Amino acid sequence: MLFGGFNYHGNSFEQSYLCYPASFIDKPQLEMGDKIIMPPSALDRLASLHIDYPMLFELYNGATERVSHCGVLEFIAEEGMIYMPYWMMQNLLLQEGDIVRVKNATLPKGTYVKLQPHTKDFLDISNPKAILETTLRNFSCLTTGDSIMVAYNNKKYYIDIIETKPSSAISIIETDCEVDFAPPLDYKEPERPQASVPTSKKVEQAHEPQNEAEVERKFTAFTGFGRRLDGKPAKEVFSSDSSPMQDKKSETASSTKPISPSTSEASTSRQTKGKLVFGSNANRAPKEAQVAPKETKEPAKEEEPKFQPFTGKKYSLKG
Template sequence: MQAWLQGMGLPMGGGHMGRYDQTFVVYGAVFLPNATQSKITEINYGGKILLPTSALDLLLRMNIQYPMLFKLTNMARQRVTNCGVLEFSAPEGQAILPHWMMQQLGLDDGDTLRIESATLPKATFAKLKPMSLEFLNISNPKAFLEVELRKYACLTKNDLIPTSYAGQSLEFLVVDLQPANSVCIIECDVNLDFDTPEGYVEEPRQASTAANVKPPAPPASAFLGAGQAVGGSGSVAPPTTVFGGAGRRLDGKKKPASSVSLSSAAGASTSSAADVVNDLPAIPPVVVNEDYKSGRVSFVRYDYKRVDVLEKELREREAREKSNPSKLFQGGNRTLRGAR
């Protein structure tokens, strides 16, 4: 009897917690009897397996703690991962695993797998690496993973877990976990971080031009008077003669000698304008204040009132005027003969 209990993994005391340790033949979700497409998708996009009903009976008698977590070991390749249990509806002697878990453990349909009960600490930190650039199209990745990770009971470092987003599969590599390499993510607060997506190349940053660089001050010669030359000699360019020549009259008579020709008038006006310009003082060069310090600008706010308030005040004033008639031109009248 004792040998049989030890072979079944039951504790000798009968009522104490024991350690579950069994070997099963594993198959993918497509081998589950009467499995629908939605059921297959639920299994493949999650971190939970299906065990037979006899496993549930044995686990209840062993007083296994909840949540039920298991350690999966491929003895042939020495690969290990952890998982939870979804249902106890697998055929006897078989375990149904998600497709990604079979790839992670290097298993094929019909291989044997060792399944042990496990106790994992609560997760406090998890860092995931997206394996596709499609991850950048997710508007709120943390909210998305908060929903998708509910399908998983635990995480193991270096696992490649799949998720479903907008009808396509997105895979995430578990890069780092705290406080251990295998953690439970049920009913716990996890600080989630993301690594750079696989294949992402950051564009080189272009050297930004200095926006605050002040341009050099223009030369002083640019601010001299209009009638002064750059060299400061004060020479004025000779005026141009506009409409030069002698005038003619329609009656054929000669133009009086006392009249001033257009050319002389133009020359006189040009010379007088040049004299006036030469008398103007030169504009000093602009000096840039390098020690300028910003101050405060006060914006005056006028006491504006809303339209409804103004209309209300106007109606009240009109009502007061009607209730209190004007006292203008009131009093008694007088005549030259005396009071009437």
């Protein structure tokens, strides 16, 4: 159906226009939202159609196949032209004078939107949530994949629309929408400092092997005092400095040496003290040396009668 030289099909509005930024008509406030300025003929056609309010439109760039959505602010543009925010032209990859198709659209009310700032400077604002709420009051809808502009304190912050629910394009007019933030694009996680070992621990770790070697050297097995099972006092106390292993080494070393009277006397003296002697010297010792231990044990036998078990008075069970 042809209407006034423009193509209108049934109850829908669809028309192609030449687009220009808002700076062409000296309306800087247009940059603070997502609304465009259309010609009066578009208002005439929209008024005759039964469309939903508020008026929302789909913008389509056929050359790049980019799609976005917007609202309308005024109908004062020249015929065949529309004016839009410059950041919106950047989303659609449009240049001044490029052709864009405008079509009316019905969008569901949004329930969720996820935003991602381009720089972490936006998070340094004292109250970014309040600034974002104030800015979004000038917006009619949000489209996944777009980058909106938030102006604050003479600085422009760009924010990507990562996700919207319940659809890829939503209306944010008179609706409660949950907002979530993703980390900024230039955000880097701080490096975790490596745990430094204190110098005192390093010194301890350096001395640990040496200390273990010293412990091994000082360790002597089977040290202590000898005790008799019958309760009598021991005749000899073994020193804790000498170890059985050392005695064994010394005795084996002595067994390898040739037999001499001094060594035989030493072996007999060892036998008299009640120590075990390993090696051939024990067999080669003279008979006098073998008899000597018996003589030393005789006093111990004389003391044995002193121990009298089951001593005491006798009693009769008859009373």
